[in-house]
Amino acid sequence: MVRTLITPSTQVGLSTSPGKPRALPGEAFVPERATPRAPAARPRRKGLRHPLSLPVLLFAMTLGLILLHQGRLVEYFFPLGAFGVALVLYWRSPAHYIGFVCWLFFLTPEVRRLADFVNGSFNQQSPIMVATLLAVSLTGLTLLKHVSLLGQRRAAPLVLIVIALLYAFVVGMAQVGPAAATFTLINWLYPVMVAFYLTVTWRHYPDYHRVLLKTFIYGGLLMSLYGLLEFVSPMPWDAFWLISSKMLSEGQPVPFGMRVSSTMNSCGPFAVTLMTILLMSLAARGKARIVLGCVGVPVLLLTSARSTWGGFAIALVYSFVMLDGKSRRRLMAGVLGLAVVAAPLMMIDQVAEPVLQRLSTIQDLGKDDSYQARAEFYKSFMSSALTDIAGQGLGTTGLGSKLSDDTASQARLNFDSGLMEVPFVMGWPGTLLYTTGIVMLLWRAYRASRQHPTDLLAVSGVGVAVAIFSMMVFINTLTAVSGMFFFLGVTLPVISLRYARERHGAVAAAPARF
Template identity: 35%
Template sequence: MNRLVKQSEAKTFQPQTKIFNQLFQPAGAWISILAFCLLTVLMIALGGFGSRILNFLFPLGALIVGWLLYFRYPILYNGFVWWLFFITPFIRRISDWRIGAFTDPKSSYIMLAPFIACIICAHTIHLKLFKTRDKYSSIFILAISAVLYSYFIGMVYRGFLPSTISLLEWIAPLLFGYHLAINWQRYPMYAENIKRVFLWGGLVMGVYGVYQFMIAPEWDRLWMIGSGMTSSGGSPVPFGMRIWSTMNSQGPFADYIVTCLLILLSSRGALVIPAAGFTAFSLLLTLVRVAWIGWILAMLSLLTSLTPKQKFRLLAAVVIMAIILIPLINMEPFSTVIFSRLETLTNLQNDGSGQARQGTYAAILENITTNFLGDGLGALEGDSALIVIVNLGWIGGIPYVGSLIFGTLLVLMEPNKNDDLMIPVIRGILIKSFIFLLSSITIKGAHGMLMWGFLGLGLAGIHYYRDYHLHQFLMLKSRDKLPIS
């Protein structure tokens, strides 16, 4: 009997991959990643000629490296995808600067690289859909079906290419979330990898964000003027920008930096405090109010679901951040910028962006009440969550939104039965993402990676711990039935 129990345990919890503590291990994976990075640097160093080649070479390289990592080093594949979302907009800006002109978004293929790397996850559906009976997979399959329905509608109205580009933004987060959820046996390795990725990602993005605010580099000024961001992003001068660091705009950067701050609460190591300091300070410099509110509500959700020891650790982290930040935000010119934005939280009548957003909601509401079929992917772009109905219609919107809400409720309502701080952090991230829906469409693109990606990770964690506790129960039950010798 003991042999059967041990064999069952080995079969259930046989590790799929390995987390390496040594730098640049496994060597095969890192050779491909570093070669991709060096090739990118070389093309940029060649000036405008190399940057024009990089426009095509970067997404192709992301596909090749992503394909290798997906099949041979699946844990590093996840980290590679996250890093592409962190830095691809920065690579695009440097490339434009080397060319000497702002590149129209329609002809900038560099920005497709993260989504192309994500699409590789479609192989997970091919591999798992009919072989694995996982009750959580239906959440993602329903949403994917709704997006594909809207894609075909979009092809009828707008043609193949515009609809396909929109499809990448909508379906990539769903495929990535499904990939994480269905491979729930790897949850501990996924969680550990994400802690490392967002620790280093938060540190890099936070440091560069502060540098961007103080220096206003030429490539960022070129992007700011060329994209028309001066209307909402401040002035292209030192100490005049609402920072967006290595990302495309303030909204996605604030969303990612809040996520970094929350994940740092479950991390350990010498870099956690400096990373938290830079990420928190850069979050304030984004001046994105909904991100501030989302962080506060996420922290409150953590307090309701942690053990007393974990609550003490959380409060200690907040106190340390306050000690670091209070002197900084009271220094000029930081204090003027930050406190003037804080005042708008209590003075909504003079909030121009809020009033404009209300007008957008009203205009969209007039058109969606009878929009049953939807206008297809790419029909309407914007920051309103209501564009889901415009693009997907009620036929696609109901299963899509219903799947998202149902999956989120499963994660939020799961009781804590372990000391894993990552699960409460994931709940906070999901709450924050829903708060972001007040000002951004956080279910697709870079925003959507956080929403659907961490939903998939949360469902993987739930499945993993339920299987673990069931396994422990069966072990105890079988042990009780053993004859006493």
């Protein structure tokens, strides 16, 4: 009988499953489901045999009701059904729960358009739009169950951010009332709660790696293809929505006349979502990723969202610097390949005209109305935003101001600077806490990705966070769906490193086999 010595070099090959080594710091990360016998393995819950069956059934039944012209029924069935599906996935499969939340953000606005179209009337306050908030609100249960985690160092940045939000909420209640302040608090808070949920369920990171990549790849393909169709030949329900909503900035409901918003509310949120998907897809493999890049990049250009173009470029530069040599070559080859594919499209006048027109405004800012308005905004609000010590509170800016009786707050609906909105809303105390928490999250995510550089999803996540944060110059991107992607980006690298270290420690502590 020969004893097998366990040395650092042989530990790399150890695994709880024969032939499937686990990822350790310094190794390439290969997501794999942990076995129950593995030391410190993720706790196994009674999972769903087919976790995708419930979401597919929900969307299929919703489509069936729309085909039957039961739009009013859809307004109540869809949010209640989405909450029910989210509740089951929340208890049974954390990764599929987060994936389902992403799908709701992707598709809920399109469900609302279809329901309004078959109803023949535009519902300004459609209950369908509550579906995403109902689903994501379940992360609040995690806070109640794991409130003791708030006292640990790993939760310190999130605690600082939450304290800042609660401070601004109290001030907002006094300024504009509970309705406006509460609505705004929800949009600022739920991205933070998603990050807390990921922090608690870090042992499921391999599932997050697998499920989120599939969600981004297939969700991005669906939305990109639909976006192309929307640009070339708008669907009747899309034209009906654009006319009824009176969103003049989205273009005209004619072929080659709309700024692409695909299945989402407007071109801005869709552009940030598609940018996130394209950056996260750098960690994927297979032909679907290539197809997504070929379709998604032209669609991103057709959104005409210049701030997102800039964020995407910053993230690509960051990823190029941080990736290893092989991944760097793959990225360069992908960028060159996309340029070759996109070149013929730019020769079509209807496609090239809106893109070139937006690019020309970057070169000649003096004739750019948007830039001039933003520059004037900075001049008028700079002093008030930086000298108001207490702040105006949540609900005085953004969509929540519509619920306020304060006419001045309603006039500040479009606050064209996230960097100015934070001090304006939170004052000096809240701004200090909020910015400290955000900077801590970014720094911690960067360090984690550097210590575990072979996990490409972690590196891509930091790139997404850097891109979204850089866009704060133009608009507040740390709230709502863009904020959720930011907090996903800064949390995934941290739980990836923690999972890898836990597995490494478990393997090192495993008894020798004889």
